[in-house]
Amino acid sequence: MTPAAATTGTTTRTTRAYRRLSVEERRTQLLDAALSLFAQRAPEEVSLDDVATAAEVSRPLVYRYFPGGKQQLYEAALRSAADELESCFAEPREGPLTTRLSRALDRYLAFVDEHDAGFSALLQGGSVAETSRTSAIVDEVRRDAAEQILLHMDVTEPGLRLRMTVRTWIAAVEAASLIWLDEGKRPPLPELRDWLLDHFIALLTATAAGDPQTAQVLRTALAVEPADGPAGLLARRILPVVGDAGHLL
Numbered sequence: 001m002t003p004a005a006a007t008t009g010t011t012t013r014t015t016r017a018y019r020r021l022s023v024e025e026r027r028t029q030l031l032d033a034a035l036s037l038f039a040q041r042a043p044e045e046v047s048l049d050d051v052a053t054a055a056e057v058s059r060p061l062v063y064r065y066f067p068g069g070k071q072q073l074y075e076a077a078l079r080s081a082a083d084e085l086e087s088c089f090a091e092p093r094e095g096p097l098t099t100r101l102s103r104a105l106d107r108y109l110a111f112v113d114e115h116d117a118g119f120s121a122l123l124q125g126g127s128v129a130e131t132s133r134t135s136a137i138v139d140e141v142r143r144d145a146a147e148q149i150l151l152h153m154d155v156t157e158p159g160l161r162l163r164m165t166v167r168t169w170i171a172a173v174e175a176a177s178l179i180w181l182d183e184g185k186r187p188p189l190p191e192l193r194d195w196l197l198d199h200f201i202a203l204l205t206a207t208a209a210g211d212p213q214t215a216q217v218l219r220t221a222l223a224v225e226p227a228d229g230p231a232g233l234l235a236r237r238i239l240p241v242v243g244d245a246g247h248l249l
Contacts, residue, residue, distance in 0.1 A: 025249045030055050034077040039115035043074050087150035097221040098230040105193045112177045145170050152215050161211040169200050197230045
């Protein structure tokens with residue numbers, strides 16, 4: 001290879017390695033690096049140097065985009081994760097309710113699986129100078145999920161009991177996800193998803209027994225559920241158990 005060719009080759013490699021990124025591309029690159037690290041370790045264990053190394057940039061460059069330091073970067077990463085979690089429940093409003101929730105849960109649980117040990121910190125705030133802003137971001141995820149689910153049930157003005165039922169289920173999904181990670185990712189995700197769907201149907205049924213609005217929502221939802229769907233399968237599993245308690249009737 002001639003010196004000119006070598007020089008040209010070096011220049012080409014250098015240009016490729018240090019391609020200038022737009023402001024948005026660079027910010028996305030840094031957030032992706034931070035999220036990847038937060039997914040592996042708790043935020044307090046991740047330094048700005050770690051983020052710079054993971055993104056293959058200098059520490060001053062990280063500060064240029066996040067002059068507020070680690071807290072600002074953490075909040076931005078949390079916001080990015082929140083946006084992804086909120087999108088999990090965005091689903092076309094057609095077909096059986098359990099089918100829609102099943103797809104939403106698949107996306108949600110895939111996020112949990114991908115972020116692994118960092119899920120608790122990403123969703124629950126963590127211990128890095130937790131502020132009202134981080135708490136608000138996390139609460140927004142839960143509220144948005146509740147609103148999406150109520151829309152799937154065609155409810156625009158939920159009563160207290162129905163609203164509490166939906167938010168209770170969201171809290172259960174979050175808690176079950178954390179326990180699933182603590183239990184070594186057992187049971188398999190499809191089994192966990194189906195179990196959480198059973199919980200949702202059971203919660204709605206229990207609330208419907210004493211709340212007319214929830215009862216109407218449940219009747220409407222069950223009317224389009226297939227016999228071999230989650231609701232039908234749960235009903236067939238429950239009937240023998242309830243039958244054994246016939247003396248209570």
